[in-house]
Amino acid sequence: xxxxxxxxxxxxxxxxxxxxxxxxxxxxxxxxxxxxxxxxxxxxxxxxxxxxxxxxxxxxxxxxxxxxxxxxxxxxxxxxxxxxxxxxxxxxxxxxxxxxxxxxxxxxxxxxxxxxxxxxxxxxxxxxxxxxxxxxxxxxxxxxxxxxxxxxxxxxxxxxxxxxxxxxxxxxxxxxxxxxxxxxxxxxxxxxxxxxxxxxxxxxxxxxxxxxx
Numbered sequence: 280x281x282x283x284x285x286x287x288x289x290x291x292x293x294x295x296x297x298x299x300x301x302x303x304x305x306x307x308x309x310x311x312x313x314x315x316x317x318x319x320x321x322x323x324x325x326x327x328x329x330x331x332x333x334x335x336x337x338x339x340x341x342x343x344x345x346x347x348x349x350x351x352x353x354x355x356x357x358x359x360x361x362x363x364x365x366x367x368x369x370x371x372x373x374x375x376x377x378x379x380x381x382x383x384x385x386x387x388x389x390x391x392x393x394x395x396x397x398x399x400x401x402x403x404x405x406x407x408x409x410x411x412x413x414x415x416x417x418x419x420x421x422x423x424x425x426x427x428x429x430x431x432x433x434x435x436x437x438x439x440x441x442x443x444x445x446x447x448x449x450x451x452x453x454x455x456x457x458x459x460x461x462x463x464x465x466x467x468x469x470x471x472x473x474x475x476x477x478x479x480x481x482x483x484x485x486x487x488x489x490x491x492x
Contacts, residue, residue: 310479
């Protein structure tokens with residue numbers, strides 16, 4: 280664990296208009312190093328999804344950011360759209376399907392883990408990362424201290440990386456001190472009153488300070 284340097288995993292809002300979101304994305308990328316970007320879209324039309332991915336993904340990939348797409352139904356879309364991987368809600372059959380469609384060339388990550396057993400099963404099946412603490416489908420957030428405990432347990436015991444969701448920039452400090460591999464940011468960036476660039480800089484400064492402490 281002493282060699283772990285937490286990295287940023289940026290989660291987009293639900294995107295309806297890629298052209299409008301592009302400026303926000305560019306501002307976030309200008310704030311500093313982001314390792315992964317998860318794109319989420321309102322549309323389910325594959326033609327429209329591909330068009331939006333083609334607008335956004337190359338911008339992030341040019342900054343050496345791995346781009347993932349959230350897959351609600353068709354886990355093969357990532358392979359057809361040229362992104363780096365797919366992000367799914369955990370179900371054993373869905374994860375197995377995604378692994379078969381994406382591996383070994385692309386990343387497969389899972390969220391929606393309801394228990395430690397779910398997490399261990401996903402890891403054993405071969406997920407590339409597990410996400411803890413993301414908002415529930417109704418938008419409510421789990422208790423952050425519980426998320427911190429679960430992510431710390433996973434990072435301490437297992438080799439598969441995990442992403443811990445930080446609802447606020449202040450939460451980044453606790454996750455960085457726990458040496459979680461990836462810190463997930465969403466509204467803390469897109470709804471920041473000081474702008475996306477500053478939010479990313481602030482998160483990276485918090486990580487650096489926690490590692491140095």
